[in-house]
Amino acid sequence: MEKQWTADELREMARQLGNPSGEGGIKTAEMMNISNQGMIANTIALLDIQPGDQILEIGPGNGKHVASVLDSFDSVYYTGMDISETMIAAAHALNAESVLAGKATFTLSNGKTIPFSAHTFDKIFTVNTVYFWKNPLQYATEIYRVLKPNGTFNMSLATQEFMEKLPFTIYGFKLYNKNTISKLVVKAGFQLIDVHEQIDITVGRLGQPVEREILILKCTK
Numbered sequence: 198m199e200k201q202w203t204a205d206e207l208r209e210m211a212r213q214l215g216n217p218s219g220e221g222g223i224k225t226a227e228m229m230n231i232s233n234q235g236m237i238a239n240t241i242a243l244l245d246i247q248p249g250d251q252i253l254e255i256g257p258g259n260g261k262h263v264a265s266v267l268d269s270f271d272s273v274y275y276t277g278m279d280i281s282e283t284m285i286a287a288a289h290a291l292n293a294e295s296v297l298a299g300k301a302t303f304t305l306s307n308g309k310t311i312p313f314s315a316h317t318f319d320k321i322f323t324v325n326t327v328y329f330w331k332n333p334l335q336y337a338t339e340i341y342r343v344l345k346p347n348g349t350f351n352m353s354l355a356t357q358e359f360m361e362k363l364p365f366t367i368y369g370f371k372l373y374n375k376n377t378i379s380k381l382v383v384k385a386g387f388q389l390i391d392v393h394e395q396i397d398i399t400v401g402r403l404g405q406p407v408e409r410e411i412l413i414l415k416c417t418k
């Protein structure tokens with residue numbers, strides 16, 4: 198029988214997904230490595246990474262997938278920016294060789310502003326973080342600012358319809374459908390090139406396959 202979660206347990210799950218901390222945060226990130234693997238890979242594949250690209254990821258969690266970005270070309274440079282100190286430390290540890298080699302950096306963010314100059318990055322992507330942005334328009338506008346002209350910004354998320362079925366999303370998640378997320382990026386200044394609607398096959402808590410509806414937005418400046 199499916200376990201019945203208490204309100205406190207669900208609130209804690211939501212908190213760990215939005216800002217993983219301590220031992221629980223490390224475990225949550227390891228779980229996300231499995232459940233979000235396909236979604237992350239598809240978002241990166243649609244970035245069309247080129248030699249020499251400066252890449253920014255917003256909210257990489259423990260950054261287990263960063264090697265797959267760096268493996269695209271020798272000359273790409275990756276920056277991961279996260280609001281969680283636990284995730285920044287975990288990502289540093291998991292990608293120690295790339296950090297030492299000067300190919301990757303992980304930076305702590307305040308979740309409101311992005312500590313880089315205008316027109317710094319060729320490619321920016323984010324997976325499963327928009328639910329937690331405190332001021333979505335201000336943050337999307339910050340992303341627009343640091344993207345180079347003609348650069349690409351890919352954002353992926355699970356749809357409101359899917360997320361509403363998960364019992365922990367009532368604790369602070371902001372949910373979007375195709376229309377509301379499209380409006381957000383356009384209002385921030387982006388040109389919306391495409392919205393890929395996909396069925397992502399992920400794994401549930403009992404290891405069972407779960408189909409989730411996801412959106413991958415491809416935007417340019």
Ligand SMILES: C[S@@+](CC[C@H](N)C(=O)[O-])C[C@H]1O[C@@H](n2cnc3c(N)ncnc32)[C@H](O)[C@@H]1O
Pocket residue numbers: 214215216217229230233237255256257258259278279280281284306307308309323324325326329330331336
């Ligand atoms: C649900 S996890 C997703 C992690 C990974 N992207 C994935 O899909 O598996 C959300 C991550 O985004 C981070 N995060 C939340 N709000 C953020 C913000 N405003 N800026 C940067 N990172 C943020 C959290 O700390 C956490 O590491």
